[in-house]
């Protein structure tokens with residue numbers, strides 16, 4: 280009997296997705312390259328390890344793997360993003376037939392996904408670029424899935440992807456057809472950008488609560504009390520992390536303060552710049568990671584450039600909570616704004632409410648705020664025009680102003696909090712200082728400017744020296 284679905288690549292995520300599919304009753308084929316030095320192949324070992332895989336077929340030979348699948352074949356690639364994806368596609372191609380569907384479930388760059396989509400279209404093979412979020416546990420118990428490609432190809436893989444996805448509060452799958460080409464991977468990329476900011480904001484909360492003299496356990500207790508109004512997956516894991524002890528010390532205190540990254544935050548920042556969208560908090564969170572990397576230079580600078588502060592850091596914990604709520608709203612505004620502009624630019628016709636819904640469970644940025652956004656996006660694409668959001672911003676703003684000012688006076692680094700209020704101050708202003716920029720551009724480069732109160736939108740140039 281042939282298998283219904285193939286899984287190519289048995290890394291951490293591939294294994295978890297395979298078990299998830301098998302647990303849902305699907306007959307699957309498993310492929311992993313033969314790893315030198317291991318006698319039995321990886322797929323066979325893996326199959327023998329878990330009873331839910333009893334009916335699955337393991338392979339380390341590509342042609343037999345492909346031939347073990349019902350046509351049109353559905354093969355999900357769970358390999359590292361980058362050149363490997365192209366290599367795997369080339370390895371599979373000789374054995375595929377018209378109408379077969381390849382799904383790339385890695386964090387691939389959306390531009391590459393479009394290229395692969397077009398390339399495979401020319402060969403009558405469907406290509407679905409699917410963002411998958413939720414890490415190892417999510418992949419096993421239910422990830423959030425963001426598939427992009429042709430609608431027709433989605434229909435072929437829909438029963439599988441929707442069965443293994445997390446479920447939202449109404450028991451609908453956290454998986455939906457996103458749009459054509461690379462839109463699924465685009466949306467996953469922005470998910471990660473929002474994730475970078477959410478993580479950075481919690482790190483900055485940590486900075487402030489430490490400055491108030493609290494130890495990690497006390498900070499965890501404070502964050503625990505925030506769950507009632509402001510819960511999110513990242514808040515929950517941060518509480519767990521802060522409570523973890525190793526001997527007499529907290530483990531977090533023993534971790535080297537250099538933040539890594541695998542590139543998606545970098546791509547989001549490049550993309551927001553390319554599309555002309557000011558998603559500045561994502562760039563700020565990315566650069567905060569980059570700054571952290573200069574450990575040696577930071578140590579030297581801390582001796583030469585930091586001031587010994589005598590003033591007391593004086594912020595109420597409630598102000599920190601409110602500042603955090605404020606910054607999260609701005610982060611979500613900016614992230615969704617980037618998606619909305621990309622959707623217009625690439626004519627993807629993305630549905631922001633449906634996207635927020637897919638992000639209410641399974642993924643790393645699931646939160647109570649995300650649940651609220653599902654409803655808000657039903658009536659507007661711009662959350663900053665929504666009455667409840669406007670009310671919240673007004674209520675929270677004094678706290679973010681207080682927290683950020685106090686941090687700056689005390690030389691505490693809070694780049695994302697600071698960016699959240701600076702962005703809002705730059706945005707919620709009818710007359711900005713960009714008039715001076717225009718004048719400067721016209722002065723040295725004759726770039727011209729438009730005048731207020733001139734309905735014709737005419738461009739003017741001035742001989743500034745005369």
Ligand code: 6PG
Nearest residue numbers: 412413414471540541542543643
């Ligand atoms: C997810 C995560 C996942 C992964 C990122 C982390 O949604 O499950 O975003 O994709 O953890 O690759 O990215 P960095 O290594 O860049 O932090």
